[in-house]
Amino acid sequence: MxxxxxxxxxxxxxxxxxxxxxxxxxxxxxxxxxxxxxxxxxxxxxxxxxxxxxxxxxxxxxxxxxxxxxxxxxxxxxxxxxxxxxxxxxxxxxxxxxxxxEEVEDIGFYKKQLRVVLRNCGVIDPENIDDYIANDGYVALEKALFELTPEQIIDEVKASGLRGRGGAGFPTWMKWNFTKQAEGDVKYVVCNADEGDPGAYMDRSTLEGDPHSVLEAMTICGRAIGAHQGFIYIRAEYPLAIHRLEIAMKQAREYGLLGKNILGSGFDYDIEIRLGAGAFVCGEETALLQSIEGHRGMPLPRPPFPAVKGLWGKPTVINNVETWANIPVIIAKGGAEFAKIGTPDSRGTKVFALTGKVKNSGLVEVPMGTTLREIVFDIGGGIANGKKFKAVQTGGPSGGVITEENLDTPIDFGGLQRIGSMMGSGGMIVMDEDDCIVDVAKFYLNFTVDESCGKCFPCRIGGKSLYNILDKITLGNGTPEDIEQLKQISLAMQKGSLCALGQTAPNPVLSTLRYFPEEYEAHIKEKRCPSGKCKKLIRYTINPQKCIGCTACSRKCPVGAITGELKKTHSINTSACIKCGVCKQTCKFGAISIE
Missing domain, CATH: 3.40.30.10 (Glutaredoxin)
Structure with a gap:
């Protein structure tokens, strides 16, 4: 019934x-x-x-x-x-x-989206394998086992044009082919689910909503390269994703889709989960492999690359969750069909976590080539609270800011690099006129300094030096020479750091210097923060034309810095003011402003 x-x-x-x-x-x-x-x-x-x-x-x-x-x-x-x-x-x-x-897809947030990776999220019960199978789940695995040779599987991935969604954008088929051709009987497949960028939750949500897509993809890869064991490396802070993965793996084994003699094909393959402790550097593939092996997660010099010498010294394919989630679609429908989506340089779709000062925050999946303006204003609904757009940070701590003049840039791997940013894993944080660009750069440097493993000195020393200079500028102690020093240290980090964490850590600094030099100059030369974020560089004043002497601000001031009689213009003792902003929030007449 x-x-x-x-x-x-x-x-x-x-x-x-x-x-x-x-x-x-x-x-x-x-x-x-x-x-x-x-x-x-x-x-x-x-x-x-x-x-x-x-x-x-x-x-x-x-x-x-x-x-x-x-x-x-x-x-x-x-x-x-x-x-x-x-x-x-x-x-x-x-x-x-x-x-x-009228359908849900007619809502502005969804109208320009195309769900490939997120095709089953919000559609199926992720804890019920029958729901996944009813939506063409494991059709691709069946095809890979019984209709395609390992070489043909890789050919389909090649035809799709899929590039790694973890940030580097390396051709997926090429990585698989390197491992397939590498010598050795033992090979491994690894899923990098160690998503740690501030504001990013694409991979976690994919695993929570569609865990079987990743299991199916990893099994297909095992068949293609001759591996019989896979590992999913996921941080322990994602308990719901881990729980649903465990349920999915149990169900797949019960259905003969994992384990010995999968679907009677004679192919053996299984997957294990390895929990990470939340170190951002373990998103770097060699550090991740070190952690799986039980060592401290620290990057290793490359070459050799993991595709040739990876986990326990064996050839290893590593892809992130989003990359894996595309594979069942590519194998089931054909690489040529997938390649119809996107741009010549970047095929398929990209998932972004749209956050910050935007009306409609959430997970967004769009065809490659969609512009930033379409994402921020059409899908995201524009800037919240009627504020003016200032910039959008893509690529998290590894990326850079994109300004209004570049909002019509099509989003693909090459397009973002040309304007000084990068795709990254997919974090997209929108900023408005109230955000201080120097403070934003300092925030990201603080993050990368905390997350640096400390193994190489360009990252360990350079990152801290960049942070200290930015902190000095936001405190009002900056000098003109600081700008050149920021550039020189950034260049040294890019050239000398061992892994991508250190090599890309200066990106937020360099991009903000490139697009907002006037804000740095205001902080350094005028000792002023145009956005009013840096407390040491702001001064509250009362406009006598607007002040009616209601005494509300003086009554709320925690340090008694505001004086004045009832129904007469008040004044602020700037030497006593602690710049907490309570007076501005209290005034109903807009009489208090920041200089």
Whole structure:
């Protein structure tokens, strides 16, 4: 018997932190209590992507898209929508009944997206292998085992034009082919799920919403290169992703899709999970392999590269989660079909974690070649709170800022490099006029200094030196010579650091110097922070034309720095002011400003 309604509840980390798990339980309990428990099926999915509006509940067949749902709303969804057939309009994204034939994909956030990697996230129950199989899951593995030779598998990946999504953009087929041709009977396949960029959660969400896609892809790779063992390296801070991976692996073994003699093909292959301790440097492949082996995660000189000499000295293929998630689609539909998406330089799609000062934050997957303007303003809805766009940081600590003049740059590997940034793993942080560009550079340097393994001195010493200079500038002690020193240290780090962490750590500094030299000059020459972020460089003043003498600011000032009589203009003692900003927040007349 079919169900009257299918109710999908977002079960990603963000929504679960907002009690979506309780929404899921309440929907089931309310359906039973109201006598329609046998008429609906409630499904907990992975991330829908539209994190700004979570928790999200989607109801079929009407395709009703409910946002910011609370556990107590479950009763109304069952009584109104399921029983009476009326949408709960107050919970709908657009707060009005949908037009005929209107679908979720018509929402601005989704309209320009193309979901390949995230194809099953928000669509299936990630803890149910049957859901994955019903959506063409393991079709690609069957094809790889019984219809294609190992060489043909690699040829399909080559035809797809897929490049690694972990940041470097190395051709995936070439890496696989190096390992296939390397000497040795023992070879390994590794999934890099050690996602640690600030603001990035693409890989984690993919594993939470569609773990079988990665297991299937790694098994296909094992067949292609002659490996029989895979490892998923994931940081222990991602318990939900780990939990769902463990369930998926157990189910795959029970279905004969992992382990001995997979599907009767004679091919043996299994996967193990290795937990990382949250070291950002372990995202670098040689450091990651060191950690899997039980050593301290520190990069090794290259060559030899892991494809030839990797885990325990054996040839090893390493790809990140997003790269793996593309493989089943490529093998099932053909590399040529996949290559129709994107640009000649960068085929397929890219997943971004869109965060920061943007209205619609969340996971975004777009075809390569989509412009930054389309992502920030069409999908992201523009800048929050009516503020002015300032810049967007792509590539996390390894990337750089992109300004308004470059918003129409098509996003691909070459395009971003040409304007001084990089794709990276997919973090995209939007900044507005209130963000201080020097402070942003300092934030990223603080992160990379903390995460440096300390093995090589260009990174260990250079990173700290860059941070100290930036800190000095934000405190109002900068000198004109600091600019040249920042450039020289950055160049030394790029040329001399052992791994990509140190080589790319100066990127935020160099790109902000390139696009916002005037802000550095204001900090150094004028001892002024234009954005008002650097406390040591700001001064609060009261506009006598706007001050009505209400005394609200003086009463709220924690150090008594504001004086004045009732109904008379007040003044601020700048030497006593601690620059906490309480006065500006308190004033209802806009009389207090920052100089």
């Amino acid at each position: 079919g169900f009257k309604n299918y109710i999908f509840v977002c079960g990603g980390t963000a929504c679960e932190s907002s009690r979506s798990d309780q929404i899921y339980k309440n929907l089931i309990e309310e359906a039973k209590a109201q006598g329609v428990g046998d008429q609906i099926q409630v499904i907990k999915t992975g991330c829908f992507g539209f994190c700004e509006q979570g928790p999200i509940v989607k109801v079929l067949p009407e395709d009703s898209f409910y946002v910011q749902v609370k556990p107590e709303d479950a009763k109304e969804i069952i009584s109104e929508h399921v029983i009476k057939g009326r949408e709960v309009t107050r919970l709908l994204y657009n707060k009005a009944p949908k037009k005929p034939l």
